[in-house]
Amino acid sequence: MPGVGRGHVGIIGGGIVGLNACKMAVGLSADVTVLDLSLDRMAYLDDIFSSQITTLHSTPHHIEEVLRQSDVLVGAVLIPGAKAPKLVKREDLAMMKPGTVIVDVAIDQGGCFETSKPTSHDDPTYMVDGIVHYCVANMPGAVARTSTLALTSVTQNYGLRIAVEDVEGFCQGNAELAQGLNVYKGECTYEAVAKAHGLDFTPWFEAMKVAASS
Amino acid sequence: MIVGTVKEIKIHEYRVGLTPASARAYVAQGHRVLVETGAGDGIGFSDQDYVDSGGEILPTAGDVFATADMIVKVKEPQVAEIAMLRKDQILYTYLHLAADKEQTVILLDREVKAIAYETIEDERGGLPCLRPMSEIAGRLAIQQGAK
Numbered sequence: 358m359p360g361v362g363r364g365h366v367g368i369i370g371g372g373i374v375g376l377n378a379c380k381m382a383v384g385l386s387a388d389v390t391v392l393d394l395s396l397d398r399m400a401y402l403d404d405i406f407s408s409q410i411t412t413l414h415s416t417p418h419h420i421e422e423v424l425r426q427s428d429v430l431v432g433a434v435l436i437p438g439a440k441a442p443k444l445v446k447r448e449d450l451a452m453m454k455p456g457t458v459i460v461d462v463a464i465d466q467g468g469c470f471e472t473s474k475p476t477s478h479d480d481p482t483y484m485v486d487g488i489v490h491y492c493v494a495n496m497p498g499a500v501a502r503t504s505t506l507a508l509t510s511v512t513q514n515y516g517l518r519i520a521v522e523d524v525e526g527f528c529q530g531n532a533e534l535a536q537g538l539n540v541y542k543g544e545c546t547y548e549a550v551a552k553a554h555g556l557d558f559t560p561w562f563e564a565m566k567v568a569a570s571s
Numbered sequence: 572m573i574v575g576t577v578k579e580i581k582i583h584e585y586r587v588g589l590t591p592a593s594a595r596a597y598v599a600q601g602h603r604v605l606v607e608t609g610a611g612d613g614i615g616f617s618d619q620d621y622v623d624s625g626g627e628i629l630p631t632a633g634d635v636f637a638t639a640d641m642i643v644k645v646k647e648p649q650v651a652e653i654a655m656l657r658k659d660q661i662l663y664t665y666l667h668l669a670a671d672k673e674q675t676v677i678l679l680d681r682e683v684k685a686i687a688y689e690t691i692e693d694e695r696g697g698l699p700c701l702r703p704m705s706e707i708a709g710r711l712a713i714q715q716g717a718k
Binding site for chain 2: 364375377378379385429430433435437440441460465477478479491495498499500503504506511515519521527533536537541543549550556
């Protein structure tokens, strides 16, 4: 707005979530800062958005800098299949401007703010130490038709393969796709999940061998 | 294979695991598709749309769980759904088990074969089934934050 300072948007994580948050924030003419660990990813974001955003290496120092300046802070951190790291602790909230909004998109994987707990579309926000927390666990559910079409366009291809090859053939055909198998006949076949809960991990091919011979 | 989808029961969840277009794709390959009545109501897919695509409408989620070899959903199974899962049944949906020990233990106990959308990888190490929702969530994050 003319005569009004630009809002500051901080985005922790420059992956798919972070990039799309960038698109929207840049569209709103916000002052956008993105933190990421990967130099390649930062270079990519910088190439796309040029001077419209600032990229910073995701270090404790830079995270603090972004906490202090942000009006909206988006948690967009993902470690595939594993619990999200808690990058912002409760005591860190004191550095933030009162009334700042935290949106924790990582909430499905446990959240990347220590003070995050899952909320629903019915009652999406709550306050901790003067900071508004938005932690809806199924955010895309808000645009259900678009989300369904986007989701099924991808899941259908794999689903059709499972229907033809069964789970066993699907996994044996492709090791990357086999990463989708989390639980198989009583065995936990996804390492990050087993680790998160202190359960025994059995690689999918071992679990299938055992099941086939019993 | 018999493939089934049910109406999502998590609060304000109107997404659905199979669209009429997906039902048609499965039927075209010779599979049977079972759909709980009203599964797509929240987003404008009527029972008739599924029937027109070759799907069969069943009156309850229980009927779908009892017959289908593979259940295709969106969210992790809720308490009522977990009770209906059968041994060796394929569950194909978002699970997010790393943040949910209770669900993990229950699925192990039910002896199902559970494939989680969010951990399927492609050749480049990307997460193809998580990507579309990440794109949408990232965009919504700014909308929500700006409110």
